[in-house]
Amino acid sequence: MDKTDKGIQRRAREDRYQGHDYYLIDELLTEEHRLAREAVRDWVKQEVSPIIEDYFEQGKCPTHLFEGLAAIGAFGPSLPTEYGGGGMDEIAYGVIMQELERGDSGVRSMASVQGSLVMYPIFKFGTEAQRRKYLPKLGAGELIGCFGLTEPDYGSNPGGMVSRLHDDGDAYVLNGAKMWITNSPVADVAVVWAKDDEGKIRGVIVERDWAGVSAPEIKGKLSLRASITGELIFEDVRVPKKNVLEVQGLRGPLSCLSKARYGIAWGAIGAALDCYDSALRYALERIQFDKPIAAFQLTQKKLAEMITEITKAQLLAWRLGSLANEGRATPAQISMAKRNNVYIALQVAREARQIHGGMGITNEYPVMRHMMNLETVITYEGTHDIHLLITGHDVTGINAFR
Amino acid sequence: MKLLVCISKTPDTEAKIQLTPDGKQLDTSGMKYIMNPYDEWYALVRALELVEAQGGSVTVINVGPSSNDQIIRKALAIGAHEAVRIDAEPTSAWFVAHQIAAFAKNENYDLIFCGKETIDYNGSEVPAMLAELLDLPFVAWASKLDMEGNTATLHRDIEGGVEIVKVATPFVVSAAKGMAEQRIPNMRGIMMAKRKPLKVVEPVAVDDPVSVVQYALPPKKKGVKLIEPEHIDELVRLLHEEAKVI
Numbered sequence: 001m002d003k004t005d006k007g008i009q010r011r012a013r014e015d016r017y018q019g020h021d022y023y024l025i026d027e028l029l030t031e032e033h034r035l036a037r038e039a040v041r042d043w044v045k046q047e048v049s050p051i052i053e054d055y056f057e058q059g060k061c062p063t064h065l066f067e068g069l070a071a072i073g074a075f076g077p078s079l080p081t082e083y084g085g086g087g088m089d090e091i092a093y094g095v096i097m098q099e100l101e102r103g104d105s106g107v108r109s110m111a112s113v114q115g116s117l118v119m120y121p122i123f124k125f126g127t128e129a130q131r132r133k134y135l136p137k138l139g140a141g142e143l144i145g146c147f148g149l150t151e152p153d154y155g156s157n158p159g160g161m162v163s164r165l166h167d168d169g170d171a172y173v174l175n176g177a178k179m180w181i182t183n184s185p186v187a188d189v190a191v192v193w194a195k196d197d198e199g200k201i202r203g204v205i206v207e208r209d210w211a212g213v214s215a216p217e218i219k220g221k222l223s224l225r226a227s228i229t230g231e232l233i234f235e236d237v238r239v240p241k242k243n244v245l246e247v248q249g250l251r252g253p254l255s256c257l258s259k260a261r262y263g264i265a266w267g268a269i270g271a272a273l274d275c276y277d278s279a280l281r282y283a284l285e286r287i288q289f290d291k292p293i294a295a296f297q298l299t300q301k302k303l304a305e306m307i308t309e310i311t312k313a314q315l316l317a318w319r320l321g322s323l324a325n326e327g328r329a330t331p332a333q334i335s336m337a338k339r340n341n342v343y344i345a346l347q348v349a350r351e352a353r354q355i356h357g358g359m360g361i362t363n364e365y366p367v368m369r370h371m372m373n374l375e376t377v378i379t380y381e382g383t384h385d386i387h388l389l390i391t392g393h394d395v396t397g398i399n400a401f402r
Numbered sequence: 403m404k405l406l407v408c409i410s411k412t413p414d415t416e417a418k419i420q421l422t423p424d425g426k427q428l429d430t431s432g433m434k435y436i437m438n439p440y441d442e443w444y445a446l447v448r449a450l451e452l453v454e455a456q457g458g459s460v461t462v463i464n465v466g467p468s469s470n471d472q473i474i475r476k477a478l479a480i481g482a483h484e485a486v487r488i489d490a491e492p493t494s495a496w497f498v499a500h501q502i503a504a505f506a507k508n509e510n511y512d513l514i515f516c517g518k519e520t521i522d523y524n525g526s527e528v529p530a531m532l533a534e535l536l537d538l539p540f541v542a543w544a545s546k547l548d549m550e551g552n553t554a555t556l557h558r559d560i561e562g563g564v565e566i567v568k569v570a571t572p573f574v575v576s577a578a579k580g581m582a583e584q585r586i587p588n589m590r591g592i593m594m595a596k597r598k599p600l601k602v603v604e605p606v607a608v609d610d611p612v613s614v615v616q617y618a619l620p621p622k623k624k625g626v627k628l629i630e631p632e633h634i635d636e637l638v639r640l641l642h643e644e645a646k647v648i
């Protein structure tokens with residue numbers, strides 16, 4: 001059954017994507033990782049590729065994909081099965097994100113937010129009652145979640161947030177505004193971070209239909225156009241104390257961000273691979289001066305640099321995944337992989353766009369869409385520069401943030 | 403119902419086909435493999451649907467080396483209950499059919515599914531040979547299969563129409579496009595597949611009367627020449643002088 005919106009065209013053009021594995025990193029993966037990757041790749045070819053250019057162009061979120069993402073198991077794959085997850089390891093989670101982002105960063109974001117920024121904090125910091133109430137439904141896609149950290153005046157510096165939780169007996173009263181919140185206009189629940197009366201950052205689970213909650217959409221994005229972004233506005237929202245997460249301080253939101261950044265470190269490789277794959281095929285097929293443009297040294301330089309950077313990013317992600325499986329990946333290591341892999345993905349997208357010439361300007365090819373998407377990916381979950389400061393802090397011991 | 407689905411491995415549809423220098427074998431270095439789509443999308447999925455509706459179990463069987471476990475696990479992840487691998491190089495249709503028949507003959511399957519052909523050698527031979535060796539009825543290239551009691555009604559797409567046949571179980575069927583729709587395994591299925599039984603069976607001795615003498619690649623396609631509609635005489639000239647067809 002075709003559940004796409006009216007006015008959305010399904011494309012006839014076949015998605016001919018093939019993975020690229022220059023250093024035989026596949027041999028480092030298990031059967032389960034490879035199966036997961038093939039499954040998500042097939043799903044993306046079937047469900048995402050035929051519609052994504054149109055949704056992107058019209059700036060609409062393909063919300064019907066939430067159901068399919070849940071069915072395939074893309075929400076919280078590394079969380080335990082009894083809490084709606086997939087019981088898989090961190091590398092499996094990584095390859096799933098990679099294949100989703102190979103399709104579109106916005107679609108990957110739909111899954112990242114649900115799994116890493118909503119399910120993960122409820123699993124990690126939630127009471128047993130909260131876990132039982134929310135996680136199975138989030139895992140099954142019956143509830144959609146969002147994550148409210150960023151505020152209009154506090155982006156890179158979330159510790160400065162001004163949203164407030166005021167203690168009022170059996171409930172907290174929440175006031176404040178969150179900005180740039182992925183999924184918020186379509187979400188049923190939000191994990192929201194705000195300061196209590198003592199100025200400590202606390203996390204709460206807020207339901208969309210409670211009095212005083214609104215989530216207007218942010219329009220006019222030129223990137224991540226197939227992902228819906230909004231505000232979250234709270235006016236005297238009564239949050240029952242049973243909806244407070246058991247964590248205090250910036251550690252709460254930052255541990256969620258580490259989880260999501262880890263997924264982005266893998267995801268960005270997907271976008272890069274799609275650009276490279278398209279560029280390589282185009283370069284071999286496009287004839288100029290009686291030769292395929294792949295025969296020119298300047299094109300080869302681009303392709304050679306692209307696959308080299310992709311291979312390095314793949315190795316970084318794989319090693320990070322192995323560390324994460326052992327519970328040893330540090331936030332700083334995750335930060336480095338997020339920064340590097342998104343950065344190279346953006347470079348690859350720009351070079352790939354050049355190889356496609358004029359065709360690279362149209363949505364006949366996925367490259368410009370990836371390139372525009374990656375401008376968000378290099379900004380959210382910590383900007384490129386903030387991640388440089390994290391590494392800088394880690395290696396010098398000197399905090400240069402303020 | 404006790405169902406058997408024969409699955410085989412084929413090169414990925416995007417794989418570059420190259421031969422060994424002596425032309426006697428496919429050059430498999432760096433080759434990526436998939437489960438034969440007719441086996442996966444139609445035979446296996448229809449078998450699962452029947453069992454979901456009426457109860458029973460689906461066993462998948464493959465003749466091949468341990469590197470084939472990847473596609474066998476995929477079949478288990480899609481939903482098959484157990485798997486059997488006959489540990490031998492599948493050298494010919496004759497060899498494969500004999501191996502599967504030797505395994506299946508004491509198992510009393512109600513129905514044995516194959517794909518209509520593999521997309522590499524396109525032989526279409528195993529299903530018919532298997533039916534013959536087991537002395538079972540055979541329906542080739544079925545695009546629809548419905549069961550009522552122990553009678554199956556099958557559609558076969560034939561030139562310009564459909565042939566509808568009825569057959570009582572047990573029988574062998576080879577599945578064509580239309581019999582079912584591809585199922586993508588989900589993460590839960592992939593995790594469950596790890597715990598499902600995969601039995602490895604030693605092959606039986608088979609004298610193979612067939613051997614491959616030589617493979618050859620088809621001639622390279624020549625480039626396409628585009629001619630503007632207003633230059634019909636140029637088209638005629640090319641057809642006459644270059645293509646030499648008129």
Ligand SMILES: Cc1cc2nc3c(=O)[nH]c(=O)nc-3n(C[C@H](O)[C@H](O)[C@H](O)COP(=O)(O)OP(=O)(O)OC[C@H]3O[C@@H](n4cnc5c(N)ncnc54)[C@H](O)[C@@H]3O)c2cc1C
Pocket residue numbers: 113147148149150152153154155156157179180181182183224229376379380381382383384385386389400401402
């Ligand atoms: C499409 C989209 C979806 C998003 N989804 C979510 C979401 O779901 N939930 C959520 O909470 N947030 C979300 N965000 C917000 C995102 O995380 C922030 O945009 C990001 O953290 C940057 O904050 P800012 O936009 O306020 O920029 P600023 O913090 O104002 O940064 C502006 C520039 O200043 C630089 N800068 C800032 N501080 C320093 C410093 N100390 N030293 C050097 N340079 C500095 C930055 O690197 C950047 O280049 C999303 C953003 C986008 C665009």
